[in-house]
Amino acid sequence: AQKITQTQPGMxxxxxxxxxxxxxxxxxxxxxxxxxxxxxxxxxxxFLIYQGSYDEQNATEGRYSLNFxxxxxxxxxxxxxxxxxxxxxxxxxxREGTSNTGKLIFxxxxxxxxxx
Amino acid sequence: xxxxxxxxxxxxxxxxxxxxLSCEQNLNHxxxxxxxxDPGQGLRLIYYSQIVxxxxxxxxxxxxxxxxxxxxxxxxTVTSAQKxxxxxxxxxxxxxxxxxxEQFFGPGTRLTVL
Numbered sequence: 001a002q003k004i005t006q007t008q009p010g011m012x013x014x015x016x017x018x019x020x021x022x023x024x025x026x027x028x029x030x031x032x033x034x035x036x037x038x039x040x041x042x043x044x045x046x047f048l049i050y051q052g053s054y055d056e057q058n059a060t061e062g063r064y065s066l067n068f069x070x071x072x073x074x075x076x077x078x079x080x081x082x083x084x085x086x087x088x089x090x091x092x093x094x095r096e097g098t099s100n101t102g103k104l105i106f107x108x109x110x111x112x113x114x115x116x
Numbered sequence: 117x118x119x120x121x122x123x124x125x126x127x128x129x130x131x132x133x134x135x136x137l138s139c140e141q142n143l144n145h146x147x148x149x150x151x152x153x154d155p156g157q158g159l160r161l162i163y164y165s166q167i168v169x170x171x172x173x174x175x176x177x178x179x180x181x182x183x184x185x186x187x188x189x190x191x192x193t194v195t196s197a198q199k200x201x202x203x204x205x206x207x208x209x210x211x212x213x214x215x216x217x218e219q220f221f222g223p224g225t226r227l228t229v230l
Contacts, residue, residue, distance in 0.1 A: 004158075033217055043204060045159075045221035052217070091158060101147035101166045101212050103174065104219060106158040 002027045004092050004107035011112050013082045020067070021077040021110045023092030029053075034075040035093040035104065036066065038086075045091075051075060082114045118143045120222035122207050127227045129194075129201070137192045137225045139207035146212040148190035149219065152176060153204040162205075165190055166212075194227065202229045 003026040013019035025034065036048040051059045051066045059066040067076040079086055089111050093104040120141045129135045139148065147166045151159040161174030165184040179198025184190055190209075194201045204226050208219040 035218060037221075043206075043224045043226075045206060045208070047216075047218040047220070050217045093159075099166075099212070100210050100217055103149065103161050103164050104159075106151075106160075108158045109156075 002029075002032075002094060002096055002105050004094050004105055006092055006107035006110050008110045009108075011110055013079075013086075013112065013114055015084060015114055015116050016081055018078060018080045019082055019112065021079070021090050021092075021112065023075045023077065023107060025073050025075060025092075025094050027073075027094065027096055029096045031096070031098050033095045034066070034068070035095070036064070036075075036077045037091045037093065039089040039091065039109070041088070048090075049077070079112075084114050084116060087112060087114045120207060120209055120220055122205075122222040122225050124225060125223065127225055129227065129229050131229055132196045134193055134195050135227065137194065137205055137207075137227070139190045139192065139222060140188055141190075141207075141209045141220075141222075142188060143209060143211070143220065144187070145209035145220070146187070147210045148184065149208040149210075150174075150180070150182065150190070150192045151206045151208065153206060153224075159206060162192065200229075201227055203227060 032053045034051045038046040065078045089109045092107040095102045123138045149164040150162040163182040165171035181193045207222040210219045
């Protein structure tokens, strides 16, 4: 059965420093997608970055990059140059298969606090 | 502006009452989803629908019901059979092809059972 594990319930980072949020996954499918979402205290879910299982390059979106290690089944999110507005809960998620209309499985989340 | 709307933002219900949460999207997305989030926890899938007039149970469907009569709408009914309905409910949608890979989320409804 597919599963997402985020082992860091909470993290602190100094403003302007980089931080890595861990995510490991378990699936027997060869084709899958990995996602990271940000949830501020308002509750909205903000899509950050996507990595397909067949993508050879690690995904990047501005200050966000995904460190994809397929053999280790890990998909860590790296946030560079942290800002105070990055304080939020971050969720890793996985979708099996190639369809964009498949269901997502979410991890438990990591709460990130950026210190000034 | 295209997006997903959920109403109401806050909802209070007495025990034993059914309540319906609204979710509407004008993104022309094919699939819609309902998730439940408990405090400090991740999202769990309740129901999802990949096409009009069809839907599938997620991991925690007991005590909930849905309908998908129109592409734009996917209402969720929380029935009195749901033992602990107090939670944050999020609706999402995604497009089959021609767009990005992600699910888009609405702003959520906080349901409290009194």
